[in-house]
Amino acid sequence: MVLSEPVAATGPPDASPNESASMIAGRRYWILIWYGFLLIGVVGAIASAYWGRQTRGRNLDEILRALGTILLSIGMLLLLYGSATLAGQVLIGVALLLFIGAFWAGRASDRAPPGPGRSGGR
16 A cells, blocks of 8 residues: 555546536536525625715625635535646635734724714714
8 A cells, every 4th residue: 555646535436527526416506506696796896885985985894704705605516617726726815814814904994983973972
C-alpha cells in the first residue's frame, strides 16, 4: 500500500467530475433552489442600491449581504454543475467573508451614539 497515491474524494475512482456531481440526491432541485437564491440576491442588491441612495450609503450591511448571497449562489451553482470547483470554493469563501463583514457593519451602525436627529437624544 502506497500512501502517496491520490485518492478521489467523491464517486468511484474512474468517475469524472461531472459523473460524481450527478450523484448528488435531487441535484436538479438544488440547482433550481440556488437559482432562486441568486434571483433573491440580485433583487436584494438592486433594492439595497436604491435604499443606499436614499440613506446616503448607511446600509453597508445590506449591500454586503446581497453581494454575499449572489456570490454564494454562483459558487454553489458552479459546484453543483461540477464545471469549476476551485472557483466555486473560492466564491463561497469570499461570500463567507462578505457575510462576516455585513455582521460587523451592522453591529458598528448599532453602536453609533445617538445624535440630534436620532431617537434617544433630548
